[in-house]
Amino acid sequence: MTALRREWLFSIVISIICVVLAFVDVAHIQGAPIGLHAKAVVTAADNTHVRQNLIVKTEEQLLAVQLLNGTHTGQELSVVNMLTGKMEFDEFYEQGDVILVEYGLVGGKPGNALARGHYRLRMQLVLIGLFALLLIAVAGVTGLKAMLSFVFAAMVLWKLYFPLLLRGYTPIGTGLGVVALLTAVITFSVGGLSRRGTATFIGSMMGVLLTCGLAIGFAQAFNLNGAVRPFAETLLYSGYYNLNLTGIFVASVFIASSGAVMDLAMDIAASMDEIKSKRPEISFVEHVRSGLRVGRAVIGTMTTTLLLAYSSSHIAMFLLFLAKGLPAANILNAPFVAAEVLNILVGSFGLVTVAPFTALVAGVLYRRIG
Known part of the structure; x- marks a missing residue:
């Protein structure tokens, strides 16, 4: 079987797994009825x-609505919109x-209905479709594989990892298993079933394992109990x-950084693959040095990736601290801020070290070529 056929077969298998996971019902973990x-x-x-x-609204808003899809299309029913006074959760509706x-059946008819937010599902599908078209237009077949990897990652987290945590599985061990699965699928899907894909996978997992170890150690050193997450x-x-919760927090650190780690590992592996193809006679030492030079250039911009990604999601929190006039010591010592500092810096350790890890692994894998 040729390499191209193996890659297409691999993609077909991943597609089948995605379809199977899409039909897995995770809504009844506790056996509670879902409307x-x-x-x-x-x-x-x-x-x-x-x-x-x-500006804060509380109590009940009573709505009359008409269903636009589903089994009971066209029927009208009363809906209760509970306002809790928390603007991040509440939505206020107009005619x-x-x-x-969300509703149940009372005597075979819709009833006991609750509002679950403005309808956004259609536009979310539109956005996903535009993203898929852009990937395919820019990267062709590789973009199609990247989109497949994106869907697979979302399905594994939603339909596999999160339910396993709720069933009591250890967060760190399960998280490492899930990251290994995602890393294998993504790197081999995009990088191919080749030395390039293998180098990316091994280098990525070495970076993830280092991040995991550091997250465990510094979570204890920072006295973080894991309840710092929303x-x-x-x-x-x-x-x-x-x-x-502490294990879930630690797992969130290395899972969150694993995507950037894979990205950097793929850059290094692809560069070393190209170097070897152009200069088959290159020595092991010089090959690794070339990979490290590429890694240094990429690391220069990647070190701020996690800082910008994580800190930008907490802009309102930092604005509040500044508005209150809190000194820097108070801000940095707060548990939820310390958790983000740990998240950013420990994740960045994985980013920085994955370059030499991948360069060394790729040098070994390409040693016998030519």
Whole structure:
């Protein structure tokens, strides 16, 4: 079997796995009944029970909606929109808004309905489609494989890793297994079943393992209990008292950085593959040195990747600290800020070290060529 056929067969297998995972039901982990969902348009809004204090709204907003899809298309029902006073969770609706409704069946008819936010699923699909078209237009077959890897990663996290955590599996061990699976699929799908893909995989996993070890050590040194992530406490109160939040936090550090680690490893492996193809007679030492020179150039820009990615998601938090006039010592010593510092710096360790790891591995793998 030729290398091209092996790669296409590999892609077909991954596609089949994605389809199978898409039909896996993860909504009944605790056996709780899950309601039906449908797109609906708001035909009337009753705000008489809503209380407003400055910009914060609380209590109930009563809506009349008409279902636009699903089994009960065209039927009308009353919907309760609970306003908690937290703007990051609440949404306020007006007549004509299109929303997502969750409802049950009462005597065979829709009832007990709740509003689940403005309807965004259609535009999300549009955005995903545009992203896929851009990938394919720019990178061709490689872009198609990259999109397949993107879908596979999302499916594995959503349908495999998260449910396993809720069932009590160890976060770090399971996380390393999931990252190894994702890294293998992504690197071999994009890099091919070749020395380039193998070098990328091994180099990436060496960087991830280093990141994991450092995350474990510094999480203990920083006295972080893992409850620094949003919704962690809510998750415990939802019945999952035995979850290892610190382990989940550590796993989130190396999982979050694994994508950037793979990116850098692929850059180094691809460069060394190209060098070897142009100069088959190059020595092992010079080949590795060439890979390291490429790595130094890439690391110069990659070191700020995690800093910009993580800090930008907490802009409002930093603005609040500055508005309150808190000194830098107070800000940096806060547990949730310390967690982000750990996330950024420990993840960056993996980024910096993956370049020499991959260069050395690629040098060994290409040693016998030519």
